[in-house]
Amino acid sequence: MNLEQIAKLSGVSRSTASRVINNDPNVSDNARENVKRIVRLMNYVPNAAARGLAAGRTQVIGLVIPTGVSALFSDPYCSILIQSVSSACNAHNYSVMLWIAQPEYERRQIHQIVRSGAIDGAIIAPTLANDTLVQALLAGSLPFIVIGHYPANGRVNYVDADDILGAHEAVRHLLRMGRTRIATITGPQNTITGIDRLMGYMHALRECGLPVESDLIAAGGFSEGGGYIAMQQLLPHRPDAVFAANDIMAMGALRAIRDTGLRVPQDIAVVAFDDTPLAARAEPPLTTIHRPTHQVGNLAVETLIEMIEYPKSSPYRIMLPTELIIRSSCGAAFKEKLAC
Amino acid sequence: MNLEQIAKLSGVSRSTASRVINNDPNVSDNARENVKRIVRLMNYVPNAAARGLAAGRTQVIGLVIPTGVSALFSDPYCSILIQSVSSACNAHNYSVMLWIAQPEYERRQIHQIVRSGAIDGAIIAPTLANDTLVQALLAGSLPFIVIGHYPANGRVNYVDADDILGAHEAVRHLLRMGRTRIATITGPQNTITGIDRLMGYMHALRECGLPVESDLIAAGGFSEGGGYIAMQQLLPHRPDAVFAANDIMAMGALRAIRDTGLRVPQDIAVVAFDDTPLAARAEPPLTTIHRPTHQVGNLAVETLIEMIEYPKSSPYRIMLPTELIIRSSCGAAFKEKLAC
DNA sequence: CTGAAAGCGCTTACAG
DNA sequence: CTGAAAGCGCTTACAG
Numbered sequence: 084m085n086l087e088q089i090a091k092l093s094g095v096s097r098s099t100a101s102r103v104i105n106n107d108p109n110v111s112d113n114a115r116e117n118v119k120r121i122v123r124l125m126n127y128v129p130n131a132a133a134r135g136l137a138a139g140r141t142q143v144i145g146l147v148i149p150t151g152v153s154a155l156f157s158d159p160y161c162s163i164l165i166q167s168v169s170s171a172c173n174a175h176n177y178s179v180m181l182w183i184a185q186p187e188y189e190r191r192q193i194h195q196i197v198r199s200g201a202i203d204g205a206i207i208a209p210t211l212a213n214d215t216l217v218q219a220l221l222a223g224s225l226p227f228i229v230i231g232h233y234p235a236n237g238r239v240n241y242v243d244a245d246d247i248l249g250a251h252e253a254v255r256h257l258l259r260m261g262r263t264r265i266a267t268i269t270g271p272q273n274t275i276t277g278i279d280r281l282m283g284y285m286h287a288l289r290e291c292g293l294p295v296e297s298d299l300i301a302a303g304g305f306s307e308g309g310g311y312i313a314m315q316q317l318l319p320h321r322p323d324a325v326f327a328a329n330d331i332m333a334m335g336a337l338r339a340i341r342d343t344g345l346r347v348p349q350d351i352a353v354v355a356f357d358d359t360p361l362a363a364r365a366e367p368p369l370t371t372i373h374r375p376t377h378q379v380g381n382l383a384v385e386t387l388i389e390m391i392e393y394p395k396s397s398p399y400r401i402m403l404p405t406e407l408i409i410r411s412s413c414g415a416a417f418k419e420k421l422a423c
Numbered sequence: 424m425n426l427e428q429i430a431k432l433s434g435v436s437r438s439t440a441s442r443v444i445n446n447d448p449n450v451s452d453n454a455r456e457n458v459k460r461i462v463r464l465m466n467y468v469p470n471a472a473a474r475g476l477a478a479g480r481t482q483v484i485g486l487v488i489p490t491g492v493s494a495l496f497s498d499p500y501c502s503i504l505i506q507s508v509s510s511a512c513n514a515h516n517y518s519v520m521l522w523i524a525q526p527e528y529e530r531r532q533i534h535q536i537v538r539s540g541a542i543d544g545a546i547i548a549p550t551l552a553n554d555t556l557v558q559a560l561l562a563g564s565l566p567f568i569v570i571g572h573y574p575a576n577g578r579v580n581y582v583d584a585d586d587i588l589g590a591h592e593a594v595r596h597l598l599r600m601g602r603t604r605i606a607t608i609t610g611p612q613n614t615i616t617g618i619d620r621l622m623g624y625m626h627a628l629r630e631c632g633l634p635v636e637s638d639l640i641a642a643g644g645f646s647e648g649g650g651y652i653a654m655q656q657l658l659p660h661r662p663d664a665v666f667a668a669n670d671i672m673a674m675g676a677l678r679a680i681r682d683t684g685l686r687v688p689q690d691i692a693v694v695a696f697d698d699t700p701l702a703a704r705a706e707p708p709l710t711t712i713h714r715p716t717h718q719v720g721n722l723a724v725e726t727l728i729e730m731i732e733y734p735k736s737s738p739y740r741i742m743l744p745t746e747l748i749i750r751s752s753c754g755a756a757f758k759e760k761l762a763c
Numbered sequence: 764c765t766g767a768a769a770g771c772g773c774t775t776a777c778a779g
Numbered sequence: 780c781t782g783a784a785a786g787c788g789c790t791t792a793c794a795g
Contacts, residue, residue, distance in 0.1 A: 085788055096766045101790060111764055131541035132481060133788030135472030136771045143520070143541075162502045169523045173532060178541070180483070181521040183509045192513055200772095201471035201483075201518070307704065334704070364647065364674070366706065425772055436782045441774060451780055473772030476787045540788095765795085771788105779781085 084125050092125070093117040104129060135200070144172060144387060145202040147182040147193055149214065159359040160329075160376060164208055164230070167380025175388055177203075190216060197225055204387045206230065226390040228383050228399065231275045240390065242382045242401040246276055246356075249372040249405035250283025253326050253354040256370070256407055258291055260414050262324035262352055266299040268313040268336060270328040277305070280328040280356060296320075303332040310335025318343060324352040324413075330362045333369055337412075348414030358408050370413035373406040424465050432465070433457040444469060475540070484512060484727060485542040487522040487533055489554065499699040500669075500716060504548055504570070507720025515728055517543075530556060537565055544727045546570065566730040568723050568739065571615045580730065582722045582741040586616055586696075589712040589745030590623025593666050593694040596710070596747055598631055600754050602664035602692055606639040608653040608676060610668040617645070620668040620696060636660075643672040650675025658683060664692040664753075670702045673709055677752075688754030698748050710753035713746040 090100035095114050102110045103118040121127070135141040146168050148161055165181070172179045180202055184190050193216060197205065204226040207217060220227045221238060233239035257265050267284045270277030285295050298320045301313035310332030317325065318339070327333035333355035340351055347353050347367055355362060358373035386399050409415045430440035435454050442450045443458040461467070475481040486508050488501055505521070512519045520542055524530050533556060537545065544566040547557060560567045561578060573579035597605050607624045610617030625635050638660040641653035650672030657665065658679070667673035673695035680691055687693050687707055695702060698713035726739050749755045 086790095087788080097789085098766055098768095098791080099764085102765090105790080109764060114764080126538075128535050128538040130476070130788050131536075131539040132472050132475030133771090134790080136470070136476050136773085137788075137790040139771075139790090141472060146521075159499075159502075162499075165505065165521070166523055169521055173522070173524070176532070178520055178522070178536060180518055181486075181505070181509055182513070182518070183506055184513070192516070195468050196471075196518060198466075198468040199471040338704075364678075426774095427772080437773085438775080438782055438784095439780085442781090445774080449780060454780080470772050473787090474774080476789080477772075477774040479774090479787075766793105768793090769791090771790085774787085775785090777782105777784090 084127050086129065089118065089121050089125065089127050093121045139200070140203050140391075141201060142176065143178040143180055143202050144384065144391075145180045145182065145193075145196065145205040146208065147184055147205060147216065148208045149184050149190070149216065159361065160357055160374075161208070163359070163376045164380050167377045168206060168384055171381045171384040175384065177384070177388065194219055197223065204228075204391045206383050206387060226387060226394070228387045228390070230379060230383055232400070232402065233275075238398070240386065240399040242379055242386060242399070242403070244374045244376075244379060244403045244405050246279035246405075247283040247286070249356060249374070250280040250326065250328070251287045252283075252405070252407050253356060253372050254284050254287035255291075256409075256413060256415075257324040257326065257352055257354055258287065258293075260324070260352055263293065264299065264321060264323045265293075266301070266317045266320070266322035266325040268301055268303040268310055268317070268325060268327040268332045270303065270305045270332075272302070274305075277328060284326055303327065303335065305329055305332060307331050307335040307338075311339045314339035318345075322351060324354070327353065327355045330355045330357045330359045330365075330369060330371055333371070333412075334361060334365060337365060337369075347412050352414045353412040355412075362408070363410070365412070367411035370410045370415065371408050373408050375403050375405070378403055424467050426469065429458065429461050429465065429467050433461045479540070480543050480731075481541060482516065483518040483520055483542050484724065484731075485520045485522065485533075485536065485545040486548065487524055487545060487556065488548040489524050489530070489556065499701065500697055500714075501548070503699070503716045504720050507717045508546060508724055511721045511724040515724065517724070517728065534559055537563065544568075544731045546723050546727060566727060566734070568727045568730070570719060570723055572740070572742065573615075578738070580726065580739040582719055582726060582739070582743070584714045584716075584719060584743045584745050586619035586745075587623040587626070589696060589714070590620040590666065590668070591627045592623075592745070592747050593696060593712050594624050594627035595631075596749075596753060596755075597664040597666065597692055597694055598627065598633075600664070600692055602754075603633065604639065604661060604663045605633075606641070606657045606660070606662035606665040608641055608643040608650055608657070608665060608667040608672045610643065610645045610672075612642070614645075617668060624666055643667065643675065645669055645672060647671050647675040647678075651679045654679035658685075662691060664694070667693065667695045670695045670697045670699045670705075670709060670711055673711070673752075674701060674705060677705060677709075687752050692754045693752040695752075702748070703750065705752070707751035710750045710755065711748050713748050715743050715745070718743055 086097050086100055090097045099114050100118050103115045169179050182193050206228055208230045229239055229241040232241045232243045269281045288295050301316045303309035303313040314336040327336050340347055355369045355371040358371045362369040362371045426437050426440055430437045439454050440458050443455045509519050522533050546568055548570045569579055569581040572581045572583045609621045628635050641656045643649035643653040654676040667676050695709045695711040698711045702709040702711045
């Protein structure tokens with residue numbers, strides 16, 4: 084069943100049939116009625132490939148998450164992002180093509196797709212600080228938006244949560260709780276998120292006149308195991324608090340602290356980042372910085388669709404605020420004296 | 424840059440250029456050389472829509488996960504499935520289109536897509552026992568494969584883990600540990616997985632001559648909160664063990680047990696199902712049934728691709744074995760006497 | 764408001 | 780092994 088046949092059955096030309104299917108207002112009520120009836124009757128659905136070829140648009144957007152296998156397994160952050168992008172797309176009548184791409188060969192495939200006209204635009208999620216895919220996209224003409232900001236390049240559209248301010252707030256909260264030897268477990272420093280959260284940590288300390296001690300900084304690679312090991316490295320330096328750059332690493336830190344017999348928050352206060360479902364269920368429940376992932380995903384697709392449909396518009400730089408969620412791991416219930 | 428131009432630059436016809444691009448063996452080495460060189464030089468990528476229209480195949484498969492928002496957030500199972508399907512597709516030069524579809528309106532959209540020729544085949548993940556999408560697919564001609572078996576319909580191709588045997592093994596393990604009042608927290612009973620895991624539980628008890636007491640069965644809806652509440656309902660009936668139909672509910676059960684001051688496994692042994700990353704990190708680490716999700720995802724795409732490329736082949740019914748993973752929550756370290 | 768026609772960029776019998 | 784040609788099923792100026 085194709086347009087031709089629908090047109091014939093409706094007693095109009097293919098052009099007119101096409102117009103009613105695409106909601107073109109320049110159609111008589113009568114013709115519209117007839118075509119719609121036949122479409123319903125025949126259960127007609129236009130062929131996507133033909134449409135894509137003729138119109139130059141496919142009504143699908145690509146979502147690429149350049150994250151290794153491991154991260155996706157354990158970090159709900161990615162799941163939430165995928166879910167929110169998927170549902171926002173569906174709500175706007177777009178479909179989403181997904182690539183979870185770490186290895187180089189998979190990425191090469193994506194480079195191809197991007198040039199094949201298979202998608203109308205792309206959303207690139209948690210990228211490294213200088214992602215080759217972003218470079219390629221920049222050189223091409225496909226609309227795209229990055230999740231995570233690109234301070235280095237003013238031409239990149241992005242939507243992001245404000246990691247620097249978030250981390251800053253996390254550490255300020257610990258300072259407010261009276262902690263003075265505040266350690267941090269960092270994410271990978273080739274990652275924008277990893278870098279920003281460390282910067283926020285340093286800013287907060289400096290602002291308070293406290294030194295930034297390298298002994299109190301350990302890399303946790305955004306993984307639970309990494310958080311565990313990092314905490315073990317930090318412990319000998321007697322921190323009284325730790326800011327973990329994500330919830331997962333905080334889980335590892337909690338485990339390391341527990342294993343040495345210390346208590347959270349009495350001996351060591353912990354603040355994390357992301358506010359994934361893990362945080363609320365940790366023992367003790369984690370004080371953490373809420374990252375508006377759902378909103379980020381929604382805005383990314385809405386912005387991208389606007390870029391696709393109204394190509395002339397100005398650059399998008401959307402920075403969403405984070406929020407401190409106070410639970411039990413920071414000792415907010417125990418003391419209220421200010422160190423700063 | 425299109426095929427026409429590539430052909431011209433290579434000094435061959437469009438047909439020949441197309442042949443080398445599609446690896447047709449019937450091309451002279453000379454022509455092949457020339458075209459390949461030009462393709463590389465011009466960085467040519469064939470237009471996907473045109474290809475799809477002409478060839479009738481798009482080289483993309485659809486993955487639909489009819490799961491609510493909540494489940495995807497908290498259950499790593501879905502993430503792992505998405506990841507494994509995605510990587511298997513990429514490895515076979517297919518792309519994946521993703522739908523995470525709960526609400527009916529989103530599903531209607533999928534019905535359209537399926538008929539639009541946008542995908543060559545579909546994988547339908549954790550479905551309800553009588554999914555309307557599956558019914559529609561059955562009526563159409565698009566190759567598809569279900570994750571989860573369809574005992575009710577012999578024409579449905581599927582790949583699945585053997586939930587009945589898995590649950591059976593879980594409960595037998597508890598019996599072996601000397602437990603006799605074994606409760607279960609079930610998944611939704613409109614879910615194949617939920618039903619099967621309950622069946623496995625009942626089989627194991629009956630096989631052992633033990634009664635199936637309705638007081639020892641509580642629904643947990645596959646969620647953490649549901650598991651918590653279910654465990655609270657079970658506790659007054661003094662179970663000495665509980666089989667939770669997934670890891671997440673086991674986490675909730677653990678929390679409920681802890682809240683009443685009872686110990687795991689001394690007072691109540693716990694066995695879960697799925698072996699998601701959560702299980703190993705629980706307190707205490709959960710004994711659970713490993714579900715080979717990664718393998719399921721891989722096999723689903725490999726089978727689907729075979730169905731797409733060699734349409735005549737026989738039905739596929741692939742049932743993968745599960746495996747009991749013994750950790751600390753079942754008391755295997757405490758006693759070894761057999762009750763049965 | 765409508766239709767005839769060109770065109771989107773490929774693949775694939777077909778004939779040689 | 781190769782090319783001319785038909786065709787995949789739409790959209791969209793264009794002219795009326």
